[in-house]
Amino acid sequence: MHATENTMNLEAARAQMLGQQIRAWDVLDKRVLDALHQVPRERFVPDRYRDVAFADIEIPLDHGQHMMAPKIEGRLLQALRITPIDEALVIGTGSGFLTACLACLAERVVSVDIFADFVETAGERLVQSGVDNVELKVMDALALSDTACFDAVAVTASVPVLDDRFVRLLRPEGRLFIVVGRPPVMEARLVTMHPGGESTEASLFETVLTPMINADQAEPFVL
Template sequence: MTVSNRDARYNMAYQQIRPWDVFDDQVLDIMQSLPREQFVPHAYRSLAFADTRIPLGHGQVMMEPKLEARMLQSLAVRPSDQILEVGTGSGFVTACLASLGNSVSSFDIYDAFINTAKEKIAMQGINNVHLHLGNAFAAELPREGFDVIAVTGSLPAYNDQCEQFLATGGRLFMVVGTSPVMEAILVTRHGDEFVEEHLFETDLPPLELLPQPSRFSF
């Protein structure tokens, strides 16, 4: 008996993702409604719903579905949110963020990723994404301009450079540390105070272009 992609996405959401403490119905709905298989490189299409990283090229990977979902849940994206994504990759997380929020500005240093993501996102009828080729940390971004910032590659230690771009009440997700044990953290801005919450242990390839260190608090 052949399992349809729709059934496979449902099984991924409720047998793989939900047991990893993902209880947000909106996130589960997004993970099973968006066709993740269309964002996976053709050579790895059979692994689209597996609990594994998928190579994208240039040493980068598509995160495991449960990690993507856990990140989305922790960011608690609202329909009015302006979102910054550092690392477009396959474009799947970009599409998820865009489906949950108001608009997404996503940066990647590889034009192949940008071009592929643009095509895949357009196929879903998603039109609130702005893709940028380049280093987000070197871009002229609006101060306090984003409600959500998702950094999809790891940093060796926490860096506060992204904090200046968070609006009051904004949430920042990043993974910090060195392989094989890193930690996902969430930073929430309350006025002039930035509160760190340690979420879970994981492992993620590093960002290729890192921000310049200023204040380390991890």
């Protein structure tokens, strides 16, 4: 296949993903759509799944983890209402795609993962894609210090119950996207921190995500 033909096929698949999956699921924020269009999703997908990079499926990663379906990523990004001056946190770097999309929207992104090989590979992909406003860390997200606060937090795995330690990562007016529950019933929620220190939750939609490693353990923060 000629390079020009391959590029055309990629762009057609990208346009179909945006139109038939993401916009069809009520993701209409222009900045979010632009980010999902600009970040080369095919570059972040494992080579063996490159042919389904734009399909409406979760794509398997190593260690039993998964890359979220495009429409879930779109809804997550839209719900967080990222502004160009925000600092965002990604819990679960995975392939690095969501981190790259957030980097298009925010001023700075911190992205953490428990698996060192995910962080290493994501770092290479981010460099190849010209992303330079991301800090990657190898760590268990449950060991994050609540002295580090963010305007937006995206959790890419599910938790059985909403753990307050994630809420404490939010600055005033900060937003947290998290999927709560156990298979087969899980719910995507948006938690908003208000200036007075109180938080509110809103139910977004039902979905199923891979459970977060160690999420059942109620370990304290490491300060």
